[in-house]
Amino acid sequence: MSKSLQKQTTASGFILPSIHALPPFFTLQLHPPSQASQTAHWTRLILSYARHRRLFTLRLEDAEVPGGEWDEIFHNSRINRRLKPTHLAFLLSTMVEQGQAIWDPPKQNRVVLLHWRLPEEWAEVLHEWATSTGQLNTILTFYEITDPPIDSAMSGIPTSLLRRAISILSKTGRAQIIEGAEGGGVRFFAPSGKP
Structure with missing residues (x-):
């Protein structure tokens, strides 16, 4: 395998595929099967990176911010490539359509709340x-x-996602x-049937 195709570890410790x-x-x-495969790879990459870094939101502008939170995955200096905002816009729309993100706030298409854990999973984490x-x-x-004195799984969770989990x-x-x-x-209450 050529050196450029090996997995790389980013400064934050994330392993790039x-x-x-x-x-x-x-x-x-543009070829539909290639586009579907590429989109699936990008979606997995975005969600796993977000989970690794505990990032909850992704903005269209994040594709263009050198040194920003997302730069480790949206830019590859070894091959001189950067994800374009138009490509990210397509990815965000697809992720929303597939239930892997929601527009937050609603009624706009520039910022998403990522579901690296689904709201149902957050509900279980919250109750635990x-x-x-x-x-x-x-x-x-x-x-x-969201801001406990000792870091927890709930630290930093956006209020909108917290409300959905509570609901x-x-x-x-x-x-x-x-x-x-x-x-x-x-x-919070114990599950019914338990003391």
């Missing part, structure tokens, strides 16, 4: 966090969840949203 070293990977393919930290039957503000837990009787003047909060 070997396809990242191929110049055509950075050019939107509340249970393991002894927070059942306690009212917590959203701020206390899922509410439908199963494991949480209740408490609306308040300071942004609201939540009370």
